[in-house]
Amino acid sequence: MAEEKKRVLVLYNQIEKDEFEELRKIDPATLDFTPHYSIHVATAQEEYDAIINALRKEGFDACGINLANDLSKLHGLVAENPPDAVFNLVEFFYSYSNHESDVAGFFDLFQVPYTGASPFCLSLCRRKGLTKQVLLQNGMATPHFRILEQPKIERRHGLRYPLIAKPARQDGSAGVEAGSVVHDYAQLSRRLDNLFERFGAPILVEEFIEGKELHVSVLGNDPPMVLPVLEYDFSELHKDHPRVITYDVKWNPLAVAYHKVHARCPAEIDSEIETLIKEQALAAYSATYCRDYARLDFRLGCDGVPYILEVNPNPDLTEGVSFMQSAEKADLSFAETLHRIVDYALQRKK
Ligand SMILES: Nc1ncnc2c1ncn2[C@@H]1O[C@H](COP(=O)(O)OP(=O)(O)O)[C@@H](O)[C@H]1O
Numbered sequence: 001m002a003e004e005k006k007r008v009l010v011l012y013n014q015i016e017k018d019e020f021e022e023l024r025k026i027d028p029a030t031l032d033f034t035p036h037y038s039i040h041v042a043t044a045q046e047e048y049d050a051i052i053n054a055l056r057k058e059g060f061d062a063c064g065i066n067l068a069n070d071l072s073k074l075h076g077l078v079a080e081n082p083p084d085a086v087f088n089l090v091e092f093f094y095s096y097s098n099h100e101s102d103v104a105g106f107f108d109l110f111q112v113p114y115t116g117a118s119p120f121c122l123s124l125c126r127r128k129g130l131t132k133q134v135l136l137q138n139g140m141a142t143p144h145f146r147i148l149e150q151p152k153i154e155r156r157h158g159l160r161y162p163l164i165a166k167p168a169r170q171d172g173s174a175g176v177e178a179g180s181v182v183h184d185y186a187q188l189s190r191r192l193d194n195l196f197e198r199f200g201a202p203i204l205v206e207e208f209i210e211g212k213e214l215h216v217s218v219l220g221n222d223p224p225m226v227l228p229v230l231e232y233d234f235s236e237l238h239k240d241h242p243r244v245i246t247y248d249v250k251w252n253p254l255a256v257a258y259h260k261v262h263a264r265c266p267a268e269i270d271s272e273i274e275t276l277i278k279e280q281a282l283a284a285y286s287a288t289y290c291r292d293y294a295r296l297d298f299r300l301g302c303d304g305v306p307y308i309l310e311v312n313p314n315p316d317l318t319e320g321v322s323f324m325q326s327a328e329k330a331d332l333s334f335a336e337t338l339h340r341i342v343d344y345a346l347q348r349k350k
């Protein structure tokens with residue numbers, strides 16, 4: 001008899017109106033620059049649907065549910081009628097990204113297997129400063145830094161300019177803009193005032209690493225595998241734009257900078273650096289208790305040292321994002337990659 005299909009619930013939490021829907025109304029010909037990438041990017045719903053459809057193609061009985069901040073719905077789905085596995089795409093609850101880990105904890109309490117990171121890993125990695133301490137303790141290089149609870153830092157702070165200031169508990173390049181990179185004390189003080197006003201404490205200030213930006217994706221457990229390294233090419237950016245993935249570069253198809261930064265996979269790095277960075281990525285994955293899949297962001301210093309910027313458990317799995325580009329270079333299709341991630345969750349059930 002054919003084995004029954006495994007029931008997979010793809011859970012996400014989407015409340016606000018999708019701003020990308022508005023982009024559909026814009027004719028690219030009316031922009032005052034020629035876009036390199038389409039400005040009609042997929043909406044969040046289309047991205048979830050692509051994941052659900054891919055899982056169905058892989059033979060799962062997959063269905064998608066928007067939790068819409070409804071705790072009783074979550075309880076009904078997970079506790080009363082538990083699926084074989086939850087595909088966990090929930091990044092916040094009640095608009096708080098701190099609750100990302102609580103939602104994972106809910107699955108743990110009801111003993112439903114779910115994809116991706118544990119509550120502990122999610123809480124740790126949301127705290128960029130604490131994560132950097134853990135990485136340092138484990139012998140990895142990360143830019144010298146300070147965590148600030150107030151918008152003040154002494155003039156002789158001991159860090160070497162240029163510096164970058166960013167919110168210590170955000171992700172997705174929130175608060176990362178052209179003005180984030182500062183070259184003297186006056187610029188730093190102004191930037192801190194601005195960040196504290198918009199994001200509050202804590203703010204992370206760290207040395208800016210000029211070199212290549214490298215994203216290293218890791219898949220699996222016992223042992224995890226490192227996927228081909230991906231690099232960002234900033235050479236087409238305006239010369240005055242800092243070489244960083246700002247919020248606009250990442251998310252805003254109406255910004256020129258969005259069209260000037262290009263991903264390249266595999267990265268053009270020599271094999272010794274590649275070996276080193278892959279070792280570091282695996283070390284960071286295990287030191288921060290990642291599992292199933294994660295992406296580790298590095299900058300390669302002019303001194304040849306790969307400096308780790310942050311650890312991203314449960315990184316974006318949208319088709320075409322850096323994690324999926326790296327998977328594809330390892331001959332894993334979008335659907336196969338998602339299939340593996342579900343299998344890791346199912347294995348935990350045994
Ligand atoms: N120390 C740094 N040196 C150089 N670039 C940095 C540094 N910190 C952050 N950046 C730039 O800012 C981007 C976002 O910072 P990151 O720490 O990865 O936060 P997020 O969680 O928002 O992705 C990075 O992808 C990189 O381009």
Ligand SMILES: [Mg+2]
Nearest residue numbers: 172173297310
């Ligand atoms: Mg990042």
